[in-house]
Every structure is written in C-alpha cells, then in structure tokens.
Amino acid sequence: MGTKPNRSFLEDLITKRRSIRKYKPDNPPEEWINSMLYCALMAPSPSNSQPVRFFRISSKSKRDTLYEALNSGRQKFLRDIESKNEAKRLRNWINTYYRFSEFMFKAPILFAVGTITSYKSFSKRMFEEGIIGHDRREETSLDITVGLALKGFILRGEELGLGSCILTGPLVFIPNIEEILGINDALIKCFITVGFPDEKPDMPPRKSISEILSEI
Numbered sequence: 001m002g003t004k005p006n007r008s009f010l011e012d013l014i015t016k017r018r019s020i021r022k023y024k025p026d027n028p029p030e031e032w033i034n035s036m037l038y039c040a041l042m043a044p045s046p047s048n049s050q051p052v053r054f055f056r057i058s059s060k061s062k063r064d065t066l067y068e069a070l071n072s073g074r075q076k077f078l079r080d081i082e083s084k085n086e087a088k089r090l091r092n093w094i095n096t097y098y099r100f101s102e103f104m105f106k107a108p109i110l111f112a113v114g115t116i117t118s119y120k121s122f123s124k125r126m127f128e129e130g131i132i133g134h135d136r137r138e139e140t141s142l143d144i145t146v147g148l149a150l151k152g153f154i155l156r157g158e159e160l161g162l163g164s165c166i167l168t169g170p171l172v173f174i175p176n177i178e179e180i181l182g183i184n185d186a187l188i189k190c191f192i193t194v195g196f197p198d199e200k201p202d203m204p205p206r207k208s209i210s211e212i213l214s215e216i
C-alpha cells in the first residue's frame with residue numbers, strides 16, 4: 001500500500017488558482033509575462049511541433065474593433081431568437097455568455113491564442129493520403145497542446161500573483177476573429193486575460209476523483 005504523498009507546492013498552486021474576471025488597472029511587469037510565455041513554450045507538443053501561437057492584442061483600434069464585433073454578434077443573436085418559442089431562455093443565455101465575454105476588454109493584458117494552420121497531424125496526413133476517412137478527432141492534438149501550453153502559462157501567473165481567465169465564449173459571438181486581427185496562418189482557439197486580481201472568487205465545486213475515474 002502506498003502512502004498519501006504530502007501536499008506539495010504545486011498541488012497548492014493548482015488548488016488556489018481561480019479564473020479571474022476583475023483586474024486592478026496596473027500593468028504586470030513585462031518580464032513576468034515573458035516568464036509565463038516561457039512556461040507555455042516548455043509544454044509538450046506532438047512531434048515537438050510547437051504549434052501554439054500567442055497574439056497579444058495591444059492595439060487599441062484592434063481591441064475596439066473586436067469589442068464592436070462582440071456587440072454586433074450579441075445584437076444579431078438577440079434578433080435571430082426574437083421569433084423563437086424559447087426566446088426568453090435563449091436571451092438569458094446570450095446575455096450571460098456576453099457578460100462572461102465582455103470583461104476581457106477591461107483586462108490589462110489580452111491575448112488571442114491559436115494554433116498554426118500549417119501543422120499536419122498524423123491523422124491529417126493519413127486522411128490526405130486516402131488511408132483513413134475524415135477524422136472527427138483531427139483537431140484533438142492541437143486542442144490538447146493549447147491546453148497544456150495554457151496550463152503552464154496560468155500556473156506561472158498564479159505563482160507570480162497574476163490572475164488570468166481563459167475564454168472561448170467570445171468565439172461564438174465573433175465568427176471572423178482571425179480576419180479582424182489580421183491573422184492568416186493560425187486558427188484562434190481562445191482568448192486569455194492577464195492582470196493583478198481585483199477579486200477573490202471562491203472555488204467552484206469540484207467533482208470527486210471517483211466521479212471522473214472509471215476502471216475498465
């Protein structure tokens with residue numbers, strides 16, 4: 001029988017980290033952001049392809065255009081659901097996800113995170129050679145790789161006292177993100193905010209290990 005390992009620094013860091021949606025106005029030091037990016041860079045990737053790209057959105061005009069696009073996306077959805085039976089429930093959804101997207105424009109630092117389109121996974125190559133059919137898991141390795149890069153990024157931020165929040169909600173409102181940002185060689189998978197936290201959220205409930213583990 002093994003003994004339960006002592007609670008470690010890493011376990012504490014992982015437990016303490018929260019998604020932060022409200023920030024102090026101060027800008028985090030550049031070296032700290034670089035250190036977070038370094039930790040992202042150290043993540044494993046398929047065949048060491050390192051396909052993840054971070055686009056820091058510093059240009060005010062790009063931020064403004066994205067914000068306008070988010071608002072027009074919301075307006076379009078609200079118009080589209082007007083005649084539906086379940087309009088009220090859908091409106092609540094849209095407005096909730098809008099709130100959970102809009103705060104990113106108030107964060108001191110905002111990145112769009114994507115993967116390069118030139119990357120060819122094993123499954124993509126096998127498909128192109130006609131050996132397998134279209135693979136519905138085609139994007140899996142790219143998505144996993146983004147997640148791993150972000151995990152290093154957000155944990156290093158946590159260690160430095162910086163908060164962050166990953167967002168995919170805005171992707172639903174803004175279908176043409178790459179076009180707005182002038183990106184033609186990457187597919188955006190999410191946004192991530194960074195800054196000094198100005199809130200201390202409680203930990204949302206977590207499942208128990210037995211709920212996520214099956215022995216088969």
Ligand SMILES: Cc1cc2nc3c(=O)[nH]c(=O)nc-3n(C[C@H](O)[C@H](O)[C@H](O)COP(=O)(O)O)c2cc1C
Nearest residue numbers: 017018019021100101165166167168169170190204
């Ligand atoms: C892939 C992904 C997408 C997410 N998208 C959003 C989002 O659009 N807006 C938001 O406010 N939070 C978003 N989150 C944050 C989650 O809501 C949050 O991680 C979850 O509620 C657990 O809270 P915690 O991070 O504080 O532990 C996202 C998280 C992940 C991993």
